[in-house]
Amino acid sequence: MLELCNINKAYAEGRKVLTNLTYTLKAGEYVAIMGDSGVGKSTLLNLIAGLDTPDSGEVRINGVAISALDDDAATQLRREQFGFVFQAFHVLPHLTLRQNIALPLLLNEASLDRVEQMLAEVGLHDRGHHFPRQLSGGELQRVAIARALVHRPKLVLADEPTGNLDPDTAREILQLMRKEIKSNGATGILVTHSHAAAATADIVLNLTKDGLHPARSELS
């Protein structure tokens, strides 16, 4: 479903982050990517999302080279097939939860029917009219998860989604995310530092200078 072919990427100042990275992700897989700080996890996510272009190599989504698309096409692709969960939640403060979750549907001009369902699924069914400032961090991330999946994306990218949360809440959120990704049949990429978080994924990959490699399984 997602193919990374010979990706090379250097920062503007010349430091190489990704070298000859090649990996293929199958549809429905949920992978966690771990790695040291500065190794290029966020860069990799940006490349996958089409928000950045590789110096060489290709990112293919269902066979389409995303790095070859122009901004509008890439945006269109993101809109339809991607879902995002951020460390800092990024929920629009002046939109209600319902409106926040409805955003991707609106962008895709789809029916808003699924909003209430998603609200219920993330456990906020009676709070759709609330504003984000009335919510706790965990609750905000539930909203973000609902928003990331409401339009049934093919690929969900989560960047340290529990970085701002306490361990109990983090566990809840990771379970919820996994459940939602699986129940929506999406492919998921979870970038995290946390082994506990990574453990909720099907496969754990380590990003190093040499590329992406399956980590030694550390099942507890």
Added chain:
Amino acid sequence: MLSGKSMSQYYFFPFVRLTVLSFCLFTATAFAESSEFMPVVPDYKLTFPRDYGAHQDFRIEWWYVTGWLETEDKKPLGFQVTFFRYATGHNQDNPSRFAAKYLIIAHLALSDPAVGKLMHIERTAREGFNLAYAKEGNTDVRLNDWTFVREEDGHYQVDMQANDFGLQLSLTPTQMIMLQDQNGFSRKGPKSEQASYYYSEPHLSVTGTVFRHNKPVTVSGRAWLDHEWSTAYLDSDADGWDWVGANLDDGSALMAFQIRHKNGGKVWAYAALRDASGNISFFNPEQVEFTPTRTWRSPHTDAIYPVAMHIRTGETEWQLMPLLDDQELDSRQSAGAVYWEGAVTLTRDNKPAGRGYLELTGYFKPLAL
């Protein structure tokens, strides 16, 4: 800046008496109109009291009183009071009551050795509205609240007060009037039309009050009155003018003047000496001689004045000594002239003889810048 030298050729006679005029710059064009005035002629007979009064038909006329006063504590003071009537020669056909046909100009100066310099003030007004006039028939001149009046009995009343000084004097004649030169026809130059009508009243007995800084001081003394009127003008070669009028202690009266030539020497001179009994000796130009004996440089204008003067009239030698040196009058701001007019004491053949006033004009030279 007006220089005595360049102006003098245009002056009417006598210099000083005209330099106090605000309109001292009479040009040739101004004289073109002089035909409308009467000429001064030798055979005119002065008649009184009519000739005490003003003479509208002549261009210029003045009453000029100078004298020595003494305060109650025997301090000497000199004073000078002048009223001019001047016909502008303009506006004869203007029906406005404001039309400036005649001007009245008055001048008051006080020499007080205690002050060390001359105090003076001058005023000008157009005749009209009974605020300023010189009446015919008898001496009656007014300039706002300044008045100079001859009463029926021959007394003169002077009332002139300014902000910080002034005087109220009563002048009583003690002698006959003195007709100058040829029965009051007084020549001023080699040409016969260079002349004026001129009489004097010497030995006027003065009583009254002098105000200094608004404080009245009772005074008494002796004064000399000149009344002169004329139309014609002075010789163009004239450079300046020295004049003296003195009441002598023996009751005689001396008047002498010379008109100096630009090249030195004199254009004209005249003197008359009347003794107490009324006998007058006249002196012709050759018999009159002015010789400076001491000069004083004015710190105000740098002009050099012969403030001490030796005068010879015929066989008689007179020496004039000033009451104070600084009796210079600088009226450039208004009148445009600078001259010296001061109280002097006289000796006759080296013996004290009397007191009088000396007038020195044409000595101011513009400062070299």
Added chain:
Amino acid sequence: MNSISLFRWLLFGEWRAHMVQLIVVLIAIAVGVAMGFSIHLINTAAFNEFSAASKSLSGQSDLQVRGRKAFFGESLYPMLAGHEGVALANPVLELDVVALGKQQNRNDHKLKIIGIDMFRAAEISPDLLGLPEEGKTLDRLASDTIFLSPAAMEWLQVKQGDSLPLQVGLQTVTLRVAGGLVRARAGQRLAAMDIGAAQWRFQQLGLLSRIELKLKDGVNHAAFKARLTEELGESYWVSETTDQETRIANMSRAYRVNLNMLALVALFTGTFLVFSTQALSVIRRRQQFALLRVLGFTRQQLLRQIITEGVILGVIGSMLGLMLGYAVAAMAIQFLGGDLGSMFFPGVKPSIYFNPLAALTFFWVGLSVTMLGSLVPAFEAVRARPALALRSGSEELAMAKLSAPWFAVICLSFALLFTQLPPIFELPIFGYLAIALLLIGGIALMPRFAGWVFSALFVKLHHRIGAVFTLVLTRLANAPNQAAIALGGILASFSLMVAMAIMVTSFRISVDGWLERVLPADLYVRVTATGDQGGFQPDEQKVISELPHFDRVDFFRTQPLTLEADRPEITLIARPIDQTDPRNTLPMTDDMIAPALLSEGIMPVWVSEAMVDLYGYRVGEKVTLPIGATSSEFLVAGVWRDYGRQFGAVQMQLADYQALTGDSSVNTLALWLQPGITLEEAIANLRQLPFGAALEISRSSDMRALSLEIFDRSFAVTYILEIVAVVIGLLGVAASFSAQTLARAKEFGMLRHIGVMRWQILAILAAEGSLLTTLGVMLGFGLGWGISLILVFIVNPQSFHWTMQLHLPWGWLMVIAAVMLVSATLTALLAGRQAVSGHVIRAVREDW
């Protein structure tokens, strides 16, 4: 940690990061201060020069005696000169004489000639003594000479020795330019000559304009004035120099105050911009401040940080403003003249005088406003609980506190109350306060209003709109405070513009209609009155009325009349008036008594609105006016509208006037053509009269056009001020949009992540901009309409004493609205274009 260097890091860091906003704030402060300061400078310069010029004419006198009419008999002069206590009486005859060849220049054709007795004037007004050619001192007393100020020489194109033809009635008097008035003020057109000569040559024998008195030392001025006033009776005015100054000040006061008010209004718009920019900048950094608090900044430290930042901005901006204001004033005076082209201070060439106190005042205003903009949100930021403030979205809460609705309601209520209050010192102070409060209240109410409108809109539309509009509307509805701040500038400037447009249009239409009423004839023929004489004597009147071309000829006798010493003269107009219905002759208001009620026994007068305001004349009352040898009683029969003479005018029957005064001369003739005669023929015929060359002939159409042209010119400066206000408003839009774009970087970044196109972000910005502007324009229209009501029905009647009807310039308003909408949208777009730049995407990773 060194607190100074920490302070500097924070400050410079902030400024480096937001250079554009920093510059915008500085510009806003500078422009606001500059506007106020430059108008103040121009006004003061013009007024001081005008007043100094007037004062140089009246000299250093202690008292002045004038007649109620412009001229009085000279017999008073010797009486005063000899009066006890008077040191010097200086008679003056002042005349405005038409310079030949300048007649057609209606507003600028007269030369002021002062007739003096130089010996007396020398002690009171020595500046009026001419400087003759050397050796021609007597020229000062001559009957054929005149001395001109340098400006007058330049204007008349003459020099010393030239002949100067002047028009007196229907004759020409030629005088010789004998010299200059070297001490006249720059630009002052002035002539002096001998008083006797002036009386004679200008046919004013026996007349004087005034007598100036110098009192003797120690005389009590007030007591002497009172005694003399009583002695002279009611035909004369005794005034002190200060009365004179009051009178001059009164003449232009309304104009000056109104201009100053406009400047203040502009400053107010600027103020709002400064406030909002500064407030936004503080609010945007709420989270940063919260962090600083968390890290251990005390409240005081934080407050000091924010305040110092405001002070530095305020000082720099205000200094820039003072410099800019000075430069603008200097240029305006250079190119437009001291009255900004309105001819309010004629013949004056002012130079700017830098008054440190005024500069300091404007400096303070600029600084305080900036401070206020920092302080209010700073206090809020300091008081906020850091943990809460760290959360994004809390800005809106902070701003909600700044716009409590009760505040707006109080402002609006007071505004309403103030419209009901009378003027203070004859100035519409409360009217202006009401305008300010209306604006403040309107702006303060804006967030509520915006929230309400956009919510309603969203509820109505949300099924039918896409993502972009959902985003736009929800944001506008749910975050109305941020929106409203952007809107404040637009609202203020647009409502002012609307108000001015309505006022000026109402005024212009009223004036146009009025001109039609007051200029009914085809031709008007004038001979400028010189002194006390109307130009046309009965013989000439007869000649003209017997000309064959005219259906009807009306005669007018106009002259100035002083009713109160410290007020400018009123105008007395004697003319035939249709007594059965004065509306046929005069532009009457509704305030008049039925003609049938006029009794035979008392002469009627019709007074202008200013007479009602200034002198308290009421219809039906009897008033005493000094017309003729003694004062007579008149009945106020009606009030008419007069846009020409703000100091008051009285009209009466010509027959009554002639019976009272015996003055049979007139100044102006109104001529109605017979059918079939063209204007050109009629004018040619008039010109062929023996005195034809001296006539000033005007077509009523030309006069109307000229009047309107002058009208437009005097409002030119208000247009300029309006434009500046709009630019400031747009600057405000730019500032707040760019600030918000930065603040919303993460929002836009997230939107871009989840698939919002670049153009959609721009569309969001444009839609927000235009929706806000539309709302601002609508609300601004309402506010502006309210303000225009205050201007038309309160400010104008109270300051100029004339009323007008309200007219709305719909077309013009629509155009302004459209221009405003487009420019605000574009501004929002331009300011927000960073929102689509690459770093926005990365902003999702910033935590602040």
